[in-house]
Amino acid sequence: MAIASKLVNTIAACAMLAACGSPQENPSDTGSNKETASKMPKAVPGKTLFMQCAACHSLDADGPKKTGPNLHNVVGRKAGSVEGYRYSKALGAADFAWTREKLDEFITKPFATVPGTIMAFSGIADSEKRKQLIDYIESTDSPAAD
Template sequence: MPAEPNAKNGAKLFKTRCAQCHTVDEGAGNKVGPSLHGLVGRQSGQVEGFAYTEANKKAAVTWDEENLFKYLENPKKFIPGTKMVFAGLKKEKDRRDLIAFLKENS
């Protein structure tokens, strides 16, 4: 049985793997990537003022835990045509921890 997700570890992962392109704080706005504040439960391609690829807009994915888990393993496989250059998190625990952090900031 997998260990409980650790949002503190997820925060560290966000800082080292995501924060150069994304923000999570309310009102912080977009960077190279869209703001991830309120991500969990939102549909893909919906952040105001961010220029998404057609692939992202048309994916119509609702960002729940299951979809985030698959996406974070290999974004380009999950949404072919995305411009996100992130290669993904191969370790299941890292993905679960990052999702726990994103849920806390949604």
């Protein structure tokens, strides 16, 4: 029964991710949107990209563990270390901390970075989108306690 439940959750997560595509560019765009975008803080475009992640992950300090672990303060955290979250054997045994570089590598190709991960996400090929996403994730972190 637990396997069937995981399968249903994985299929549902995949369906949600598939539904979250990037908006099509408007060929009649006059450039005003590009001017507005250049004035936005660097993390704002990443917020839109995070919508597909939000189906499985929270960024709130006290946010819940969902299908995936809470990502609040993920940069600098040891992989597989969120208290009470059941990781795949591969990620639970991972011996690294999440740096911007490691997140970039993982978001590019999760299955290649951590073979055996159960994260239902194929990755983001566009390096600029990955940077925007990581900027946004990091912008939501709490400052380190002194």
